[in-house]
Amino acid sequence: HxxxxxxxxxxxxxxxxxxxxxxxxxxxxxxxxxxxxxxxxxxxNYRPRPRPVSVLYPSRTYLAPQVHAFVDWVSQRFALLYPLWLEQKTSGA
Structure with a gap:
């Protein structure tokens, strides 16, 4: 083998x-x-379960504008490059 x-x-x-x-x-x-x-x-019929993509940051309290901008950018980039990802995200798969 x-x-x-x-x-x-x-x-x-x-x-x-x-x-x-x-x-x-x-x-x-x-x-x-x-x-x-x-x-x-x-x-x-043997697809694995979907796995989430996460962005981790210390706290939402006083969230730096750069962190907010990065999270927005990543979300937009995934939606643009990977429409399947966006479809799974919005359907709750």
Whole structure:
């Protein structure tokens, strides 16, 4: 039994695109490859549960404008780059 070991998610996804075998990765990492047909979904009934993305900061009391701006930027960036993420977030998945 042979396999491949990588330590970076985009390399892992590229191994799947190159035909190394079946992979399991977050939808946001696979979205464009599924859309352009480079990857196809198999074992659809075996999806892992969604995992949240969190931004942690010390306190909401006197929240620095920079922190608020960063949280807004991350949310907008995810919505722009990963529409699937936004759909899951708003549907409560």
């Amino acid at each position: 042979r396999g491949i070991v990588v330590n970076e998610s985009s390399t892992y996804v590229q191994c799947g695109v190159a035909g190394f075998g079946i992979l399991q990765a977050p939808g946001i990492a696979l979205e464009r490859y599924l859309a352009d047909g480079s990857l196809v979904e198999v074992l659809e």
